[in-house]
Amino acid sequence: MQYGSQCSTEADRPWRPQAERTSTAPMSHPETSSALRLMAVHAHPDDESSKGxxxxxxxxxxxxxxxxVTCTGGEAGSILNPAMDRPEVLANMAAIRREEMAKAAEILGVQHRWLGFVDSGLPEGDPKPPLPEGCFALVDDEVATERLVRVIREFRPHVLVTYDENGGYPHPDHIKTHVISVKAFDAAGDPDRFPAAGEPWQPLKLYYTIGFTKARIQAFDEAIRARGEESPYTEWLANWPDDRPDMQERVTTRIECAQWFDRRDAALLAHATQIDPNSRWFAVPREVQAEIWPWEDYQLVRSLVDSPVPEDDLFAGISQRVAVG
Known part of the structure; x- marks a missing residue:
């Protein structure tokens, strides 16, 4: 998503894990539950609905x-849906984005935590303006990592999913999310790191989401043009930088999930300030998507279990490890 450069006073608000729960789903007791657990760490509300x-x-x-886990409140988000571009919406953006996130979490059925940091915005211009004081991207890595470690040790996920080293795209909050997620993956299981942040817990696998790769966009572009329609992706592909790496080459894991594309789209639309229902997000009919790209892509970057790639399950290798552990 595109963001502006506004910050809010939420930077001074202390983090309260219980108060920051926005899901009514009960927290399990890992020592008695047989369910496997996955944690997805995102930068802003709506990222969880557009990625995975x-x-x-x-x-x-x-x-x-x-x-x-949503690292920031998305307070600096621009209104990207013309139908929501009203003064009263912009004036109440922080609260509205929290409401949107709660709706999306309910649709997806996930538990949710706010990490409590402030949206950094996306500096634009030449030269780019400095980041706002107190925003997420400028928070000390150790401070931000400890907050995430606390949530990891509480929820005790077997799998952690986050962004690649470029943040999926180079938004400062996305890059910061990558940094603290990788650090927290290692720190959460180390009793010497953040001893006041709960009992150590070591996630077993770390993944990066792989989203709109050139191969995926080309597939959508070809599918739309094959139907005799004008493609909204043609210009995007024509302007694709020659030196931009093809993330498709990094895919190790594909999750077949076309049956849940309707839930994905409903969660996206819950973020009404950010998602225009007439945008290219929805240019390809779901039945066409299910035919040409019925999966979501990931890169396995760390694994403490035996899980040969390619994979078709983020929990591959974990069930056996948990059963004998």
Missing amino acids: AATTAKYVDAGHEVMV
Whole structure:
């Protein structure tokens, strides 16, 4: 999503894990639950619905537990849906985005936590303006990592999903999310790191989401033009930088989840300030998507279990480990 540069006073608000729960789904007791647990760490509200949402809905329906952690409140978000571009919406953006996130979490069936940091915005211009004081991207890495470690040790996920080193795209909050997620994956299981942040817990697998790759966009573009329609992706592909790496080459894991594309889209539309229902997000009919790209893609970057790639399950290798552990 595109964001502006506004910050709010939420930077001074202390983090209260219990108060920051927006899902009514009960927290399990891992020592008595047989469900496997997945945590997806995102930068802003709406990222959870545009990156891996069908996967999370699939795992929820399979009886597993999924928690979405949102690092910032999205306070600096621009209004990207013309139907919501009204002064009273912009004036109340922080509260509205929290309401939107709660709706999306309910649709997906996930538990949700706010990490409590303030949206950094997306600096634009030449030269780019400095980031606002107190925003997420400028928070000390150790401070931000400890907050995430607290939630990891509380929820005790077997799998952690986040962004690649470029943040999926180079938004400062996305890059920061990558940094603290990787650090927290290692720190959560180390009793010497953040000893006041709860009992150590080591996630077993770390993944990066792989989203709109050139191969995926080309497939959508060709499918739309084959139907005799004008493609909204043609210009995007024509302007694709020659030196941009093809993330498709990094895919190790594909989750078949076309059956949950409707839930994904409903969760996206819950973020009404950010998602225009007439945008290219919905240019390809779901039945066409199910035919040409019926999965969501991931890169396995760390695994403490035996899980040869390619995979078709984020929990591959974990069931056996948990059963004998």
